[in-house]
Amino acid sequence: MLTSMTGYGYATASYGNARVQIEIKSVNHRYCDVQFRMPRRFNGIEEEAKRRIQSHCKRGKIDVYVAASDDAKADKTVQLDWPLIHQYMKAADELKQYGEFEGSLPIESVLFSPELTTIQEDLSLTEESRIAFLQALEEALESLNTMRTREGEALTEALLQEVEEFSYHTKELERLSPKVVVSYREKLHALLKEWKIESREEELERLRLEVFLYADKVNIEEEITRLQAHIGQFRTTVDQAGVAGRKLEFILQEMHREINTVGSKANDAAMSAHVVEGKSLLEKMKEQIQNIC
Numbered sequence: 102m103l104t105s106m107t108g109y110g111y112a113t114a115s116y117g118n119a120r121v122q123i124e125i126k127s128v129n130h131r132y133c134d135v136q137f138r139m140p141r142r143f144n145g146i147e148e149e150a151k152r153r154i155q156s157h158c159k160r161g162k163i164d165v166y167v168a169a170s171d172d173a174k175a176d177k178t179v180q181l182d183w184p185l186i187h188q189y190m191k192a193a194d195e196l197k198q199y200g201e202f203e204g205s206l207p208i209e210s211v212l213f214s215p216e217l218t219t220i221q222e223d224l225s226l227t228e229e230s231r232i233a234f235l236q237a238l239e240e241a242l243e244s245l246n247t248m249r250t251r252e253g254e255a256l257t258e259a260l261l262q263e264v265e266e267f268s269y270h271t272k273e274l275e276r277l278s279p280k281v282v283v284s285y286r287e288k289l290h291a292l293l294k295e296w297k298i299e300s301r302e303e304e305l306e307r308l309r310l311e312v313f314l315y316a317d318k319v320n321i322e323e324e325i326t327r328l329q330a331h332i333g334q335f336r337t338t339v340d341q342a343g344v345a346g347r348k349l350e351f352i353l354q355e356m357h358r359e360i361n362t363v364g365s366k367a368n369d370a371a372m373s374a375h376v377v378e379g380k381s382l383l384e385k386m387k388e389q390i391q392n393i394c
Contacts, residue, residue, distance in 0.1 A: 102342055103260070104394040105252035106130065106161035110245030116233035122168045123237040125154075125245045129392045130162035139167030143234060145226055150238055157242045158249075159344045160394045167234070180219045189217070249394075256389055260339055260349075267356075267382045268332050270375040274363060275325045277372050321366055324359045331356045346393035353390065357383050 106129040113122045135151050137143075154163060335352050338345050360383065364376040 102250075103253040103257045103339060103345060104246075105249045105256055106158075106346075106392050106394055107252055108245045108249035110241040110243070110248070112237045112240030112244060114233040114237035114240070116227075116229040119230070119233075120170050121230065121233050121237050122170075123234075123241045124166040125163060125241045126166075127158060127161040127163045127245060127249070130160060133158055133160055134162045135165065136163070137165045137167065139165070140169050142169070142226055142230075143167055146231055146234060150235070153235070153238060154242065157246055158394070160346060165238075169230075178221045180221050182217050182219070186217055253393070256393060257339055260386055260389060261336065263382050263386050264332060264335050264339075267379055267386075268329075270379040270382075271325060271328050271332065273375045274321065274367070274372055274379075277369065277375070278321050278325075280369075321363045324363050324366075328356060328359045328363075331359070344394050346390055349390045349393065350387070353383055353387055 106127060108125075108127050110125040111123070113120055115121075133155050135154050137147055137150070139147075150165070154165070331352055335349065335356075338348050338352065357380070360376060360379045364373065364380070367373050367376055
């Protein structure tokens with residue numbers, strides 16, 4: 102069964118008086134590309150989280166959004182640069198001595214100056230918050246995979262139906278191919294009669310040679326055989342579990358090449374119509390496979 106690369110998962114977990122929320126969104130991508138947007142305190146667990154995600158998702162662009170609600174005030178402290186503050190105060194006293202400055206140095210000048218005051222945030226990750234983070238991550242991944250599996254089932258059903266339709270057009274091409282040669286021979290006979298050319302042995306031999314060369318030119322037996330083999334491979338791959346997107350892309354490329362060759366040989370309106378329908382189905386399948394793991 103195929104798995105889609107598109108999905109969404111969400112989960113929360115509590116620790117103490119706090120709570121962590123994790124939201125995961127995934128779309129199609131050639132490789133597995135994981136990006137995090139989360140509070141800095143969780144940076145130390147990013148690599149472990151990435152490994153867990155990659156064990157669940159083999160392909161896709163995966164965006165992980167993390168939010169944590171807790172007592173932020175307890176995690177921040179105000180740090181004053183006392184040596185620099187003393188220099189400011191000394192400079193203010195000197196200005197007073199020269200009569201260049203009156204009054205005192207307002208405390209707001211110190212507290213709101215980014216040069217004198219900095220906010221230090223405690224970025225340490227407790228074991229309790231780490232466990233909550235990983236719990237929420239696993240639950241969000243389960244939710245994500247449920248959606249990806251559900252969409253994969255729908256894609257599997259659609260692709261099997263479309264490859265069945267393609268198989269029908271392939272069989273019709275195989276059925277119509279001999280009739281093209283017969284029609285060509287009949288046209289040559291009709292021309293001989295129209296031009297009143299005597300059916301001498303040498304003329305008949307030339308006619309047989311012309312028909313033989315034409316039959317060899319428009320023969321699609323090998324292409325049909327390869328198409329039927331590719332159709333079988335496609336069905337088998339769709340029914341298999343695991344990562345199948347790239348393999349299906351390759352099979353479709355081969356099918357497209359064979360149907361193009363058939364189209365270049367098909368000197369018949371009915372066959373050309375089946376070729377066009379087959380190409381249309383392949384293009385539709387190609388778009389759907391872009392979203393498969």
